[in-house]
Amino acid sequence: MQETSSRWSRLALAFLGNVVFYFLLNGFLAVYVTEETARVDAVIGDTDLAEYESTPIIASDRASSIDTILRSSMQMADTTAENALGQCSRPSPRRLPAQLDYGFPSRQWLSEMLPYAPETTESNTLVVSLNEQVAEVTMPMEFTTARNLVGYALRAIDDFYREQDVQANASAFELLDLPVDFESASPDDVNMTQALVKATNATLNRAVNTRLHLRNFSISESSVEFVKFPWTTDSGDLVFEGVTLEIPMGDEYLRREVKLMNDTTQSVVYGSQVLDGLFEINAKEECGRYGCIVSPVGAALTTAPADEGSQVRALPLCLDADGNEDYETTMNIDGSECEHRSTNSMLVLSFAKRITGDAISSSLVSNSSGDAVVVMLTNARKVYQVTAGRLSWETTDLAAKYEASCEASDCQGLAFPLSDDEREVIVGSDHVPISNLTAYSPSLLLWTPLVTSNVQEVDMSDILKSDFVFLKNFDDTTGWTPIDGSRCERERGAFMDRVQSSHLYSERSLQPAYQSALFWLFQHGVVKQKLSKSTIAFDASVKYVDVTLSVPQLSAMLTLIGCAMLLIMAVLVFFGGKRREADVERHFKPHHLARVLLDDEAFSHRLLKCDLLNVGNKYLNSSELLDQFEISGLALRHRECPTDVLHVPKAQQSTTASAATSQAVHIV
Secondary structure (H helix, E strand, C coil): CCCCCCHHHHHHHHHHHHHHHHHHHHHHHCCEEEEEEEEEECEECHHHCCCCCCCCCCCCCCCCHHHCCCHHHHHCHHHCHHHHCCCEEECCCCCCCEEEEECCCCCHHHHHCCCCCCCCCCCCEEEEECCCCCCCCCCCCCHHHHHHHHHHHHHHHHHHHCCCCCCCCHHHHCCCCCCCCCCCCCCCCHHHHHHHHHHHHHHHHHHHHHCHHHCCECHHHCEEEEEEEEEEECCEEEEEEEEEEEEEECCCCCCEEEEEECCEEEEEEEHHHCCCCEEEEEHHHHECCCEEEECCCCCCCCCCCCCCCCEEEEECCEECCCCCECHHHHCCCCCCCCCCECCCEEEEEEEEEEEEEEEEEEEEEEECCEEEEEEEEECCEEEEEEEEEEEEECCEEHHHHCCCEECCCCCEEEEEECCCCCEEEEEEHHHCCHHHCCCCCCCHHHCEEEEEEEECEECCCCCEECEEEEHHHEEECCCCCCCCEEEEEHHHHHHHHHHHHCCCCCCCCHHHHHHHHHHHHCCCCEEEEECCCCCECCCCCEEEEEEEEECCHHHHHHHHHHHHHHHHHHHHHHHHHHHHHHHHHHCCCHHHHHHHHHCCCCCCCCCCCCEEEEECCEEEEEEEEHHHCCCCCEEEECCCCCCCEEEECHHHCCHHHHHHHHCCCCCC
8 A cells, every 4th residue: 555645735735625615604704684673562661660769789899989078079070170270278267068959869861851941932921020010911821820829929938038936927928909800811811910910019018018027128129920831742741830029129238348457357337327339248258269158237237038048849739629729728827738639730939049230349458457358249239039830740641652561550651851852751650759748837948848058158156148249140340350369268269169160059040940840750750762753662672673694796606616616525535535445455465464464453444444244155244344353263275286275273174164265355
């Protein structure tokens, strides 16, 4: 047996194998998979209707840096290095709190829920001065609603400014002398609008004359604003109707002159003893680089309203037996609960204030002991705003609205679009916490809080400072020089920076009223992606898709060529192997057979396989390998005398053995 090996043959076979392999894989590597939604079976589950806050338990040894006292430094803009430049450096004698509390959890999508105030038009807004004749106007709401909201606002003014030891007096804030047919009048009836404005003006004047804590209000310069903002949502109409009273303090209220020793206030003069339109501030004790915080009246004059700061609160609305809003029961000062509460509306009360003026300036003033920076306000006025609003909503079957099946306990709920109009905030009716609203009480602090403020200072004389002076509210700021460095105290400077940068104050009461009410209403809402105008991607939905596999024509043809080449190679190997087997048999010599008989492992079974096909004219049932047999006898024939045969051992001589001498053994 000869074995032929060729280097070039091996290289050719390797190259051919790689070519075939490339052709075979070409089509599979070029497969393009496309997925197309066949249909979606929309299903609403409980997780689609509410999301509640939970406190996560940190199992890792590496706690998040957000869960430390440094959280504000990583999330608040007012603690950056940029804001630290030019900061006040003088040591402070006291700490100043600056905190807002919300009646709803913080959500990432809140900034996308009504990011801008609705556009005001003649149809949704009416602003009327209380001391002027009403022109040709249209009331944006029903007169019954307008009357009730004005009544809520008047009562809220008294509760907001009244000291806790002063008895409430509901009768002082009743709207009197309204026409008999007032409730049935058309919204475009100018006479009825004038009658409501006149009654509001008369009630406020009566309250100012009888309630000492309100006597500095200037009713003649006050105004009332009526608004109605409807939002059309997938769950139905959601409407905010509100009345805002803007009441400035009298022009003699903000008068103050400071007497200094070096840069420390020695005494303060208030009221009529001060020049008209003058209000002075010691910058070191009351200012930062962006503004000041002051107590306009102080200890010498006790007629200042003791307000609770900017805030928004909510109350439940009571209904009568006919299902209509019951003003008297809602504002019952005896604290008795109403029998029927509204489940689709709530009362919102918002309070705000600001200080405005003609000019603000700062200058260095010298005295016998040194110098100090004094801020001077010209014709400064303090203005209050109080908004009483009613937020009402409709619920719908969300499963029917979004063509889904309902697997939740109740699929009634509300929906509100986010700013991109591609997502909706959804909340189930059972998860609107309307039952958590506390009933009316003469103590404002017991009302359900939506936004509460603790942004104030109590100075060394226990005088409350919570009125902010910002440059933006003055017409002329050319005389202002920023106050920083040793001219102001470090603690107050940081306090004022945070108040301004984080907007921890409210100067307008309307927008915080309806926006915080919406946030409260959807506090357990879940954001869902809209798939179309009538479908939403719910968590429990089942999606069916069609998957398509496609191969470019060229790649498919190459793969077919590879398959054909592989088939041809298989045929060649099959027939080529038979030819090689014949060559092996042709070159097989007796000494090769002897080697096989003595040692079956002499040749690889991959190259040579030896078995018996015929023994003594008797075919075996199947071919048997040689190693399955052993030699039991031997016949020796003489070369020159063929008939002379010697059998070893003699006992084994038999016809079969004799026949074996004449039968060939086939080797394959």
